[in-house]
Amino acid sequence: DGGITQSPKYLFRKEGQNVTLSCEQNLNHDAMYWYRQDPGQGLRLIYYSQIVNDFQKGDIAEGYSVSREKKESFPLTVTSAQKNPTAFYLCASSPREGYNEQFFGPGTRLTVL
Amino acid sequence: AQSVAQPEDQVNVAEGNPLTVKCTYSVSGNPYLFWYVQYPNRGLQFLLKYITGDNLVKGSYGFEAEFNKSQTSFHLKKPSALVSDSALYFCAVRDISGTGRRALTFGSGTRLQVQP
Numbered sequence: 001d002g003g004i005t006q007s008p009k010y011l012f013r014k015e016g017q018n019v020t021l022s023c024e025q026n027l028n029h030d031a032m033y034w035y036r037q038d039p040g041q042g043l044r045l046i047y048y049s050q051i052v053n054d055f056q057k058g059d060i061a062e063g064y065s066v067s068r069e070k071k072e073s074f075p076l077t078v079t080s081a082q083k084n085p086t087a088f089y090l091c092a093s094s095p096r097e098g099y100n101e102q103f104f105g106p107g108t109r110l111t112v113l
Numbered sequence: 114a115q116s117v118a119q120p121e122d123q124v125n126v127a128e129g130n131p132l133t134v135k136c137t138y139s140v141s142g143n144p145y146l147f148w149y150v151q152y153p154n155r156g157l158q159f160l161l162k163y164i165t166g167d168n169l170v171k172g173s174y175g176f177e178a179e180f181n182k183s184q185t186s187f188h189l190k191k192p193s194a195l196v197s198d199s200a201l202y203f204c205a206v207r208d209i210s211g212t213g214r215r216a217l218t219f220g221s222g223t224r225l226q227v228q229p
Contacts, residue, residue, distance in 0.1 A: 004156075033216055040122070042203060042221035043157075050215055058216065090156055098207050099145050099164045102217060104156035 004105035023091035030096040032074035037088040119220035134189040136204030143209040146187040151201040194227045
């Protein structure tokens with residue numbers, strides 16, 4: 001069964017802690033993306049990666065970090081430097097060519113206590 | 114730079130009536146355009162896309178969209194709305210030139226409410 005998985009579905013974090021969100025895909029896609037969704041603000045791009053061992057900052061990269069050591073995996077770390085991390089986080093992947101649609105995972109809802 | 118505007122936060126329509134969800138875009142070159150739908154606490158599902166060719170694009174669940182280059186618009190339409198169409202709809206754009214950001218830019222979303 002091909003697709004994108006994100007874990008966990010719900011995540012609670014204390015202030016000052018780093019936390020890592022998992023994203024895995026078995027679609028053999030080169031490109032992967034992380035978005036943050038807040039009510040009324042749509043999706044904002046955090047980081048994206050077009051190929052293994054390479055990634056670029058999106059619009060709101062401050063306080064976040066990523067790695068792309070494997071084609072299938074693109075974990076996102078929310079650091080303590082992120083001032084307002086409570087949000088719904090969506091991971092996506094696509095073939096590298098720009099005319100291809102992105103496929104989205106089910107999302108992780110992060111709440112800072 | 115690329116951007117998308119969805120001017121309506123919410124659209125209300127009665128079941129069986131036609132629906133339109135508006136989207137306008139801005140890119141430096143030519144666009145790739147996409148529509149996605151999101152149900153509560155779920156990821157986004159792809160509906161349809163415009164790449165090139167016929168300006169009227171047909172997609173999943175009876176939805177279609179019309180690309181209008183002169184008005185820089187890509188409105189989503191459906192001839193007869195269903196209550197199950199109630200969801201959050203996102204328009205997205207990517208510049209075809211590929212010289213800018215190699216990722217989609219999304220609009221703020223439009224909530225569609227279909228009343229029985």
